[in-house]
Amino acid sequence: MPTIKNRINLTVPRDLNLVLNRLAVRDDRSVSSKALELIERALELEEDIVLQKVAEDRDRKGVKYILHKSAWR
Structure with missing residues (x-):
């Protein structure tokens, strides 16, 4: 039966598999849903890192600030 979700196939080291299984049992979830x-979460953290870098690049001394009204015209 087809599914609307894409499937990926991962091969993980034994220790990672053990941890993933333990977390799934602890949270009463399937291994795939825990993964x-x-x-x-990891993708959200990566996004935060990129956005932090953008913010740091923009937050410099001596730059010209634009008024909120001007920016949203």
Whole structure:
């Protein structure tokens, strides 16, 4: 039966598999749903790192500031 979600196939080291299984049991979830949750968290952290870099690049001394009204015209 087709699914609307894309499937990926991962090969993980034994120790990572053990930890993932333990976390899934602890949270009463399937291993795949726990893996998905952890991947989503990791992607959010990566996004935060990129956005932090953008903010740091923009936050410099001597730059010209634009008024809020001007920026949203």
